[in-house]
Amino acid sequence: MNVLVPGFSNGLRHAVAGPLLVALLLVALPGPACVLDWDGGSSLCGNGVIDSGEECDDGQAGAKEGCSASCKIDHGYHCVNEPSVCTTTCGDGIIAPGVEECDQEQSPPTSYDGCSADCREEPNWTCSGEPSTCVPGL
Numbered sequence: 490m491n492v493l494v495p496g497f498s499n500g501l502r503h504a505v506a507g508p509l510l511v512a513l514l515l516v517a518l519p520g521p522a523c524v525l526d527w528d529g530g531s532s533l534c535g536n537g538v539i540d541s542g543e544e545c546d547d548g549q550a551g552a553k554e555g556c557s558a559s560c561k562i563d564h565g566y567h568c569v570n571e572p573s574v575c576t577t578t579c580g581d582g583i584i585a586p587g588v589e590e591c592d593q594e595q596s597p598p599t600s601y602d603g604c605s606a607d608c609r610e611e612p613n614w615t616c617s618g619e620p621s622t623c624v625p626g627l
């Protein structure tokens with residue numbers, strides 16, 4: 490019994506240490522990214538000046554169209570000036586979610602080919618991809 494007890498407690502220690510190590514790794518790995526993201530969204534982000542690590546700054550706290558709460562340019566947007574003014578361009582081949590449904594990368598964008606000149610999917614067309622490819626059919 491004196492030999493078995495240390496062996497058992499060693500086994501128990503390993504059984505506890507293994508999952509504990511995994512749990513610590515799981516907590517530690519996403520940790521720094523979250524902290525950085527939080528800092529980026531709360532310190533200099535929102536002061537209207539594009540600081541180090543920022544892609545845009547619209548001078549307001551929180552997410553605004555085109556510029557996220559952590560001062561990153563949203564997909565499909567272009568930002569200029571400080572404070573940033575962010576806009577989408579129909580025809581650049583990149584779909585801005587919520588604003589554009591499709592974008593065929595046309596200059597100028599044309600209608601009646603599946604994706605309208607204001608980047609809306611036209612009736613009886615199906616568009617996919619960036620730039621969008623549109624085919625007739627529901």
Ligand SMILES: [Ca+2]
Binds near residue numbers: 535538546560
């Ligand atoms: Ca800033």
Ligand SMILES: [Ca+2]
Binds near residue numbers: 578580583584585
């Ligand atoms: Ca676009």
